[in-house]
Amino acid sequence: MLITSSLTRRNISRVKPQSFSFFSSSIEVELPKFKVHRLEESELPTKATTTKSELLNYYKDMALMRRVEIVSDMLYKNKWIRGFCHLYDGQESITVGMEAALTMEDHIINAYRDHTTAMGRGHTSYQIIAEMMQRSTGSSKGKGGSMHYYSSKNNFYGGNGIVGAQVPVGTGVAFGIKYEGKKQVCVSMYGDGAANQGQIYEAANMAGLWKLPIIYTCENNKYAMGTSVERHAHNTDFYKRGDLIPGIRCEANNVFAVRELYKWGKKYCTDGKGPLFFELQTYRYHGHSMSDPGITYRTREEVTEYRKTQDPILLVKKWILEHDIATEKYLKEIDKEIRARIDEEVEQIKNDPMPAPEELMTEIYEGQETEKPYIRNVDMISSINKNFE
């Protein structure tokens, strides 16, 4: 909750709710059924309670996250963003639900589809877009780009470019938690495609042996790049892939299902019961990356159908309207404000400076930050040396 409200405060401040007393009463939401592996279904939550203001906050956060992705798409197509770029739109309920259950003391490590996860971990939309546009105002000083967001303050280990490589790293982080006796959990995220990388199971074996507080989270968005799960995975029940490690499958377009699942999972792990495998069923609207139009291996109708019937933001919107929390017009107002705000930010980012050229040579080894190495280019003026600036 902490994250959600702070994210909202920071990013969307101008739209004020009409009356505060209106928001205090609680609402009960029925959760979709979880599928379990080596667990009893009865152990898992079936209901979630929320408040009107919380629902509105979820809407605002998710709408903001989606807008960042839509704008990134446009910026990429206009060549403002270079590098490889993987968009998260359609999967927002995962970040929002997960962050509502965890605290910043908990740890997250992710792969390259990470803009939204980074926003959940405290990065602003400004930092996110500036990083993609290679500006020094970006999250990683413009040196990483789309796949590389990190926050040591908020225990977010990135942002990793190689499929599956982050999972053993997360396992090491979980060992650190246990070693230091902390009541925390590490969430190690990967996609359904990465689920076929051997190193995930090497890591899971260690986590199982040593009962590490880690939640292996498979975001199953149905396609490993251009190959559907049925064609790339022998066992498509990714929650069962941990073998002796218990697993749960969750319909992750429902933000409350994700939230309650992680609350439950965090308790399980911090009680010292060992690792878990979660499979979050979700869907990405864009292609795998910007070079993939996303409709050569699936139909346009399939995408449209999901958008119409299972979109995570639409679901929140439906609850908001059902409980008379806000009018459609009011939500449109929020969307409009987010849109204007991001547009404003983008214009400002365009005028932000690139990193200093000497940044090319810094941060490769420890203690290089202050050095200004000499890079001899062809003409003296362009050479990187403070004497010539």
Added chain:
Amino acid sequence: MFLRNAYRKSHASTKRFFASVAVDYDFSETPNLDEIHLKSPKKKTKINLCTAIRDAMDTAMETDDSSIHFGEDVKFGGVFRCSVGLLEKYGNDRVFNTPLCEQGIAGFAIGTACSGATTIAEMQFADYIFPAFDQIVNEAAKYRYRSGDEFNCGSLTIRTPCSAVGHGAHYHSQSPEAYFAHTPGLVLVMPRSPIQAKGLLLSSIRSKDPVIFFEPKALYRIAEEEVPDEDYEIPLGQAEVLTEGSDVTLVGYGIQMRKLILAAEMAKKDGISCEVIDLRTILPWDADTVEQSVKKTGRLIVSHEAPITNGFASEVSSKIQERCFLHLEAPIKRVCGYDTPFPLVYEPIYLPDQYKVYEAIKQTVNF
């Protein structure tokens, strides 16, 4: 400040990149008939490097029933469209997708190869080859030796797109050839053009040793020339002298050849005559051709995109120094990438472009 202004707009860097590989310069060549034996040299088609690769695989699969092609997403043509149409022609049994598991792909490929199938495996990017490093270095390269030639995976070819592409950043731009060049038993090939790519890939597929075939991905679309339609091979392990010269020898491979050619053109205007040599096969490499040339010119510049320290240029420079010490008029120079991770921002500064090579030529000649 000059630089900061020059790169103010991020797409300026891409423009610089494509300027540095010079799209407007005509690199197209005609087949060297002394080396490429053609039955009907007149039958040729203007195609790019991507299509040349496809052509070679098509030819290999047509002439060899046991050949198979697999990798991540190759079924619908691969992310670079190098295998378009192969599925339709050869069917599911011979052209298929694998899961995303590079170590698995490499190990599986070694298995199919040593059990008799001509295997063409694709690693989607050379940057992703590292999970497969163990399989390639410990299993593939040593199979023949450790089994006393009982088994080998000579019919294995691993294709992988490598090198800079203008905006690939850390994990879509690397040139990892030097890591593998430290492994006896492997053959490493990198072509500079479509004609070369087709002939070298066919040789690689048919070679009796495991080959890693690096494809400079920036050339896929921009390199175009009249490629012979027929089945032809270019021998492995042989360098090619592209231009003869008398003052300095320039050695490189892959996309770097374009930069060497441009630098040689620039030097020519100053009256410096460069001999340009394409290694083509990086391991085992053709030291004799380079030696001969350096004994004539007395000067050597070696260039590649990968970082300078322990790059393949180090090996070339060391061996040629041993063989040509008394012939050298100047220290051997290496023009390579800096010792940094492959950068997202300032890629053009990182890359050893034709201007850096040109400057090295001047320094070497005026030593």
